[in-house]
Amino acid sequence: MESALQIFFVGVPHAVLIWSILLGLAVLAIAGLHLVGPRGPRRPRLRTRLRAARIRRHRRAEAAAELVRYAEEVGVAAARAEATAGRHHEAWLAAQETAERAWTAYESADLTARRMTAAALLPTPATPQTTEEYAERERWLHRAAMSACAHNELSLLDLNDALAHRNGWDPRRHPAEQEAMLRRAISVTLRAAERTAAREERIAWTAAESAAAAARSLRAEAISAAERAHAVRHLVRHDAAAGPERQRQRLRTAVAR
Template identity: 40%
Template sequence: MNNVVAEMLLTTPAPAAIWATLWILTLPAVLVLANPEAMRNPGEALRSLARFLRLPAGRGERKREAALEALAATQFAEEVRVAADRAALAAERWHERWEASTDEVTEAWQAWLDADARLRVRRAAAAFGTPWSAQTPTEYAARERFLHKAVRTAAGNGWLPAAAVADALAGRAGWDARLHPLDQELVVFRAAAGHLRDRYERAVAAEKTARHDATLARRTSDSLRQEAWIAAERATGLRRLVPARLSITAPASEPAVAAVWH
């Protein structure tokens, strides 16, 4: 009889599969019946058995989830570090632009002071009046040449804009070639002082904007650097929880807290 059963199991796979399935299905009942304590509460015993059977898979899943979380945290930390490095570079450039704008303010201020000093000297000389000269075509031609030369010289020195030369040649924007050369010189110095004052005011406004932009860039850089440091610390902590066989490679460089300008 035993030989017949053995031969059937070896030659016919279907009964063997059915027999194995029945054994698997009856295994929980056998384990419960074999434990006297389990007979008092068979439901709890079955739940404990189910938790025992699921435990290895659950642990593996948690390990995989921890590895994925550590990987995501590491990638995020690296992205924030790159952003912080770029923000630091941008902050340095904005700071350099701010320093350049402060130099421009100093230069514009000094140029305005010099122009105002020239204007005061010329006004003092104008108090004595202008000498008489014959109003002839030759005299007016000389006055016109004097005006054109004075405006070109002032524009070449940066006291007047380049457009002033074209206006003087065309006799517009207040340029009058009929005036006496001393009066023309006073007009040139007055226009130069006004132009350099406007230039100084524009430089002050540009410096204020550059200072605001540099401060904002510095704060952004400091904030990103701090966030990068926090992200790196979190990623490091998560990597410690990952088993060695599921280790996550750390970034090539760890972020450091950037120095704050004062």
């Protein structure tokens, strides 16, 4: 009885010690597993993060390349708009010069017409009323009307009337009266030409102003786009600059990995 009790009291501490050691080892093993973590799942997560990082880099490079391309395109558009504005400005200057010449021609013709009209009110000198005299008056009227039409001083309609002796064109009148009528017709024709030139000058001025405003707007946008492109140009990689299709292909390849 005493031997059994003695064996029991001696063996229990050894068993407790062994179980304590085993328990401690188990706790250390569990703690180590928690600290180290599972190796299997970490590699996929790391690969996923790397792939996401590559995709982000590609997208940044693509967006930067798009800004650079836009800056170049709007710069070209601004240069073309400025060239167009220059042509419209030159066209307006030409139209303005034409309008000034038309006004000068009309003023001179109107002054001459007034003088001839005033002179026609005076008694006309007597001329022989013969067939040869009337034929000469008719030839003079025809030559004067055709010459005025050739110099764009008389319209074709007035020329036809003069040659057909219609609407007041009478070759039997005294040459002074015929010339007064011719000068009045020239004044009316040049007045219409002056109004047309003035209208075309206003149209050209409006077109020049619109083209200049468009050029200024595009140049401002080109400057702003160039500044934005300069800020992100360092992000543009060679593959991004190669074109959007190549970028999309590389991006699809990166996503598929």
